[in-house]
Amino acid sequence: MEQQIHMEYAATKKEKPNAADLQFGRVFTDHMFIMDYTEGKGWYDPRIIPYQPLSLDPAAIVFHYGQTVFEGLKAYVTKEGEARLFRPEKNMERLNRSNDRMCIPRLDETFALSAIKKLVGVDKDWIPTAPGTSLYIRPFVISTEPYLGVAPSKQYQFIVILSPVGAYYKEGINPVKIAVENEFVRAVKGGTGEAKTAGNYASSLKAQELVADKGYAQVLWLDGLEKKYIEEVGSMNVFFKIDGEVVTPALNGSILKGVTRNSVIKLLKHWGIPVTERRISMEEIHQAHLAGKLEEAFGAGTAAVISPIGELAWNENQMIVNDGVTGKIAKQLYDTLTGIQYGTEEDIFDWIVEVK
Numbered sequence: 517m518e519q520q521i522h523m524e525y526a527a528t529k530k531e532k533p534n535a536a537d538l539q540f541g542r543v544f545t546d547h548m549f550i551m552d553y554t555e556g557k558g559w560y561d562p563r564i565i566p567y568q569p570l571s572l573d574p575a576a577i578v579f580h581y582g583q584t585v586f587e588g589l590k591a592y593v594t595k596e597g598e599a600r601l602f603r604p605e606k607n608m609e610r611l612n613r614s615n616d617r618m619c620i621p622r623l624d625e626t627f628a629l630s631a632i633k634k635l636v637g638v639d640k641d642w643i644p645t646a647p648g649t650s651l652y653i654r655p656f657v658i659s660t661e662p663y664l665g666v667a668p669s670k671q672y673q674f675i676v677i678l679s680p681v682g683a684y685y686k687e688g689i690n691p692v693k694i695a696v697e698n699e700f701v702r703a704v705k706g707g708t709g710e711a712k713t714a715g716n717y718a719s720s721l722k723a724q725e726l727v728a729d730k731g732y733a734q735v736l737w738l739d740g741l742e743k744k745y746i747e748e749v750g751s752m753n754v755f756f757k758i759d760g761e762v763v764t765p766a767l768n769g770s771i772l773k774g775v776t777r778n779s780v781i782k783l784l785k786h787w788g789i790p791v792t793e794r795r796i797s798m799e800e801i802h803q804a805h806l807a808g809k810l811e812e813a814f815g816a817g818t819a820a821v822i823s824p825i826g827e828l829a830w831n832e833n834q835m836i837v838n839d840g841v842t843g844k845i846a847k848q849l850y851d852t853l854t855g856i857q858y859g860t861e862e863d864i865f866d867w868i869v870e871v872k
């Protein structure tokens with residue numbers, strides 16, 4: 517039976533930021549969604565309430581052992597003022613896969629999506645309208661049982677918050693410098709790399725901090741066992757164009773299954789551009805570069821959509837990719853994906869879900 521979402525409107529509304537001041541994830545809307553779980557009772561009491569702090573027991577499991585998962589997607593508004601989501605059912609599917617990995621009870625995906633749509637509808641006037649801006653949606657689950665034993669929590673909260681975000685590229689899509697990470701790893705097979713769970717991001721901070729000091733935007737992560745094979749770039753999936761063919765690391769258990777990654781593969785296939793998911797070594801990329809066959813490299817994820825790589829540093833090798841400018845495929849993917857999201861390109865794959 518579909519549960520009724522209880523609605524409590526905010527008595528006062530916050531002032532909205534100017535489009536020009538929008539950053540990422542700093543400002544939150546007037547409302548939030550929250551729902552509880554207790555073992556034996558299941559998920560209950562879904563409600564939209566004024567955005568507010570949580571009150572949790574200091575012994576809540578999430579604070580100590582990180583039993584938690586999250587998602588990230590965006591709401592866009594068209595020129596006509598219509599609010600829409602991009603493939604949100606994929607995020608709900610992944611939320612449950614992350615839940616399974618972290619021993620968190622599954623959510624009803626259809627209900628969770630209807631809650632997100634309702635919340636976005638309530639705060640619809642927070643979706644910024646300037647080009648490239650959007651409303652970032654952050655669903656997450658936390659373990660709230662007060663218990664210091666290492667065991668799955670018997671209580672949880674599923675929460676959704678919204679944040680208006682600025683255009684990722686303020687001066688047009690721009691290539692970044694990336695350092696290949698030889699010491700630290702993001703994930704290993706058998707670990708939690710495939711789940712969107714807090715610990716993966718906490719453990720990535722050190723490597724990111726060290727390369728940022730040397731002027732790199734992100735690290736390129738290698739596999740955790742041999743440190744030979746490419747996994748991801750920062751918190752994005754990664755693609756290379758070598759001698760006319762686009763390649764991306766095959767999902768191997770330690771790579772996050774990106775919605776953008778899947779969309780890129782579908783578009784490339786639709787355009788008749790060869791695309792292969794397989795194991796790719798850093799040595800292969802280096803050899804392709806030496807042979808003049810490394811034509812493009814780019815990351816793919818919800819935040820940036822497509823992030824071209826202009827330079828790759830690996831040991832003593834500085835590899836400049838496509839003269840350090842955005843490649844043709846990266847640009848075409850960026851324009852098409854954002855066009856579909858903002859409603860200026862035809863939604864040929866039925867990816868768009870309207871928020872009524």
Ligand SMILES: *Cc1c(COP(=O)(O)O)cnc(C)c1O
Nearest residue numbers: 751752753772774775776817818
């Ligand atoms: C979220 C995420 C991605 C990209 O996933 P999208 O669904 O495309 O946003 C890729 N890698 C990591 C590690 C991520 O956390």
